[in-house]
Amino acid sequence: MSESPTTATNPRILIVGNAGQLGRELEKIFLGFGPIVGVDRESVDLADAGQTRDLVHRAEPDIILNAAAYTAVDRAESERDLAYAINEQAPRILAEEALRRNALFVHYSTDYIFDGGKTSPWLESDPPNPLNVYGASKLAGEQAVEGVGGKFLIFRTSWVYGPHGQNFLLTMLRLARERDRLSIVDDQIGGPTTSIELARATHSIVTGILAGRFGAPEDWIGLYHMTCGGSVSWFGFAQAIFARAAELLAVKPPTLTPIATQDYPTPAARPRYSVLSNSKLQARFAEKLLPWEAALEETLQALRIAK
Numbered sequence: 001m002s003e004s005p006t007t008a009t010n011p012r013i014l015i016v017g018n019a020g021q022l023g024r025e026l027e028k029i030f031l032g033f034g035p036i037v038g039v040d041r042e043s044v045d046l047a048d049a050g051q052t053r054d055l056v057h058r059a060e061p062d063i064i065l066n067a068a069a070y071t072a073v074d075r076a077e078s079e080r081d082l083a084y085a086i087n088e089q090a091p092r093i094l095a096e097e098a099l100r101r102n103a104l105f106v107h108y109s110t111d112y113i114f115d116g117g118k119t120s121p122w123l124e125s126d127p128p129n130p131l132n133v134y135g136a137s138k139l140a141g142e143q144a145v146e147g148v149g150g151k152f153l154i155f156r157t158s159w160v161y162g163p164h165g166q167n168f169l170l171t172m173l174r175l176a177r178e179r180d181r182l183s184i185v186d187d188q189i190g191g192p193t194t195s196i197e198l199a200r201a202t203h204s205i206v207t208g209i210l211a212g213r214f215g216a217p218e219d220w221i222g223l224y225h226m227t228c229g230g231s232v233s234w235f236g237f238a239q240a241i242f243a244r245a246a247e248l249l250a251v252k253p254p255t256l257t258p259i260a261t262q263d264y265p266t267p268a269a270r271p272r273y274s275v276l277s278n279s280k281l282q283a284r285f286a287e288k289l290l291p292w293e294a295a296l297e298e299t300l301q302a303l304r305i306a307k
């Protein structure tokens with residue numbers, strides 16, 4: 001558990017899952033906002049209800065940012081109970097403890113709660129119909145948080161990647177060093193979203209809420225889609241990565257071949273089209289994330305500097 005000193009005036013912030021892609025960026029951007037307690041799996045096992053509850057009792061937060069999740073989409077098919085423990089039970093407990101303290105609870109969910117059957121961006125009001133256990137467990141988590149109530153925000157996002165952790169960008173860069181040719185799925189369309197942009201937008205919205213810019217809690221509590229702008233297939237995303245990685249990271253671009261989902265079988269089915277409309281987020285909070293191309297450039301630049 002990492003902890004910064006408490007001050008009387010600033011809100012205490014608990015960041016759950018601070019070693020994950022999003023958690024790392026949240027901890028970075030909320031630095032100086034208030035005293036931060038950041039926890040990873042080593043200090044709390046979210047599959048353990050008692051530990052999860054005890055965490056909030058000890059941290060006494062005014063704001064809980066839950067960046068932790070069971071995110072292994074394919075493994076979830078064979079670890080259903082664990083996925084539900086982390087993606088449904090843990091957020092329910094965090095929401096209950098936030099309610100008890102009158103704290104703000106920020107939680108994240110996924111585009112994989114949709115079945116992919118639309119051809120235009122999904123709205124918050126569209127009916128969910130997850131195709132896999134991960135998506136179903138995340139949907140159960142959303143419903144658990146909404147069921148508890150209190151001051152909560154759920155941000156549904158998609159195709160998360162960033163400079164750290166396990167993600168498509170870093171996998172592509174690694175594979176390019178190992179192989180000359182890569183086959184990439186071209187018939188799943190989504191919105192690649194960076195951990196950096198998610199953290200920035202979360203920080204901006206929480207700042208606005210605390211400043212009273214968005215009115216009373218009943219004016220902003222709820223579920224919002226939060227993704228970078230635009231859409232692309234995994235194949236198109238890989239093309240964009242290698243178009244810039246050669247210059248910025250001295251990566252030799254491999255030959256890319258577009259393939260169909262059926263040619264790359266995985267344990268978990270995935271939606272064909274999971275682009276999320278951000279119009280509710282923009283209307284309510286005047287918040288807009290970067291287009292995915294600009295966010296990719298920002299992330300590649302961050303990797304170049306860190307090299």
Ligand SMILES: NC(=O)c1ccc[n+]([C@@H]2O[C@H](COP(=O)([O-])OP(=O)(O)OC[C@H]3O[C@@H](n4cnc5c(N)ncnc54)[C@H](OP(=O)(O)O)[C@@H]3O)[C@@H](O)[C@H]2O)c1
Pocket residue numbers: 017018019020021022023040041042044045046047066067068069070071086108109110111138157158159160161165166195
């Ligand atoms: N990644 C995506 O493509 C994607 C897409 C849509 C939505 N989302 C959502 O966005 C949010 C952030 O995702 P992310 O990509 O930042 O996830 P991530 O990098 O996988 O991080 C999740 C964190 O949760 C931790 N965690 C997992 N099980 C735990 C347990 N039992 N006890 C304590 N900690 C545990 C993980 O620890 P370990 O590393 O030790 O396992 C990891 O640090 C999540 O709500 C996710 O569902 C992600």
